[in-house]
Amino acid sequence: MLGSGRRKLGAFLCHRCGSRLLVPRPFHSPASNSRRVFSQRDSLLRKDVPPSISILPRSFPYQPIRGVATSPTDPLPPPAATGTDASITSDDQRTVTGLLERIGGRRDWAQLSKEREELQQKVQSNTLWEDNANEAIAYQKRLSKLDDQLNEYNGFREKEAEIAELLSLAQEENDAGLLEEVGAELTSLRANLEAYSLRLMMCEEADEAGCFIELRAGAGGAEACDWVSMLSRMYQRWADTSSPTGTRQEFECRLIDEVKGEIAGNKSVVLQIVGSYAYGWCKHEAGVHRFVRISPFDSTNRRHTSFVSVNVFPSSGGGGEESSAKNIELNPGDMKVETMRAQGAGGQHVNTTDSAVRITHLPTGIVVACQSQRSQHQNKAVALDMLRAKLYERELRAKEQAKADQHAELTDAAWGSQIRSYVLHPYKMIKDLRTGYERRDVDRVLDGDVDSFMEQALLQLGKK
Incomplete structure (x- = not known):
């Protein structure tokens, strides 16, 4: 040129x-x-x-x-394989083998296989449906679940054995092209095993169901109300996007109820997360969340600390299978139903009729409300669903008296009771006080990237 x-x-x-x-x-x-x-x-x-x-x-x-x-x-x-490529692939192979060993130790797969064989014999009985049809349906559901679990685990083992054989062949022939293909297969298998390993930590009865997330402002005044809105947005963005590491798919998020603050934000917000294992992912978010920043509502630009209490309970729908919350029976005499005008933006029908519904369960004192739907019947149905979910969660907590009680952790939303701190001034850091995990990119976390905190909580708190 x-x-x-x-x-x-x-x-x-x-x-x-x-x-x-x-x-x-x-x-x-x-x-x-x-x-x-x-x-x-x-x-x-x-x-x-x-x-x-x-x-x-x-x-x-x-x-x-x-x-x-x-x-x-x-x-x-043919292009020759370098020693670096071979060593990296071998390291990936050892990592995959370690993940499989960890997964194998989290479940008694031999006992599950034996249980599947016994259920197969029972289902093949000619008199099972005649004697007890409900029992037959329960057997088939359990058998289908065991088949999925065992087939997925055995599929991982077979895939790992196949990749190990290909890796040995590629190293013997010093084939860089085959080593590259094996490395890509190992990377994909490793991501799938990490997602499967986290899913195995969700082994409780309600983990596979959807969930409700209830946010309530604590100490902090207008700052706390604004903090409720920020947390609500964070969880909505989290549900609308999949995990960056591929361990979780996106969920559907619905705004069920909100009460506006006097100056800014919301006094309370109720979200519904619809999807399989939504409760398993979100259950460790329950607790008090502390927020520190220079308040935009203070004319002297002083630093303020505010608190929000977060409660998570499983819903009766949206999970991978029919939830036990649907079996909760509600006595009409035990409920006090109130109707009122809906707040916020609406239309000619919403703001001119008593479409919002609030239900109080008299024996337990549980109060639920819904005003997000257009008609009173729809709001009442959602409110009853929330009431069943709260009663179901109450039963679950009664069965787990030996473990850390979730409601006992939800103490006063003030100093000394937080599970996670979000600090924006004088430095930027978000730290989970239960696991010790922390991050400096606070903007990404507040924009919905909270999967790493949930994963650490599953890995560390799930062992207790």
């Missing part, structure tokens, strides 16, 4: 050693420079020039070009 100041390189065959040499091509202008460079190049390629004579810079490589035939009849040699 004219005036570019950069030379292109051309590959030429050396008559003495048969190697290809990269020689700078001449400028097209001026003509004298072209003749000089061409003459130097031709003298280099002549047989009577000693190999020690060079017209190229000292740093210029003289090695033959790999993977290029020295003559039209020579075959192209």
Whole structure:
């Protein structure tokens, strides 16, 4: 190129050693420079020039070009695998093997296989449906669940054995192409095993169901109300996107109820997360969340601390299978149903009729409300669903008296009771006080990237 100041390189065959040499091509202008460079190049390629004579810079490589035939009849040699590629693939293989061993220790797979064989014999009985149809349905559901679990686990083991065999073959033949394919397979298998390992931590009865997330402002006044809105947005963004590591798919998030604050934000918000294992992911979010920043509502720009209590309970729908919350019986005499005008933006029908519903369960004192739907019947149905979910969660907590009680952890939303701190001033950091896990990219976390905190809670708190 004219005036570019950069030379292109051309590959030429050396008559003495048969190697290809990269020689700078001449400028097209001026003509004298072209003749000089061409003459130097031709003298280099002549047989009577000693190999020690060079017209190229000292740093210029003289090695033959790999993977290029020295003559039209020579075959192209296969690319050789480097030691770095082989070691990285071997490290990935050891990581996958370790994940499989960890998964194998979290469940008694031999006992599950034995239980599946027994259920298969019971289901094949000719008199089972005649004697007890409900029992037969329960057997079939349990058998289908065991089949899915065992088939998935055995599929991982077979895939790992197949990849190990391919890796051994690639290392023996020193085939870089095959090693690259094996590395990609190992990366995919590792991601699937990590997601499966986390899912195995969700082994409680209600983990597979959907959930409700209830946010209530604590100490902090207007700052606490604004903090409720920020947490609500964070959980909605989390549900609408899948995990960056591929361990979780996106969920459906619905706004069930909200009470506006006097100055800004919300006093309380209720969200419904619909999808399989939503409760398993969110159950460790229950607790008090502390927030520190320079308050935009303070004219003197002082630092304020606010608190929000988060409660999570399983819903009766939206899970992978029918939830036991649907079996909770509600006595109409035990409920106090109130209707009122819905708040916020609406229409000619919503704001002119008593469409919002609040239900109080008199024996337990549980209060639920819904105003997100257009009609009173729809709001009542959602409120009854929330009441069943809360009563179901009450039963679950009664069965787990030996474990940490979730409601006992939800103490006053004030100093000394937080499970996670979100600090924006004088430094930026979010830290979970139960697991010790922390992150500095607070903007990404508040924008919905909370999967890492949930994963750490599952791995550490799930062992207790």
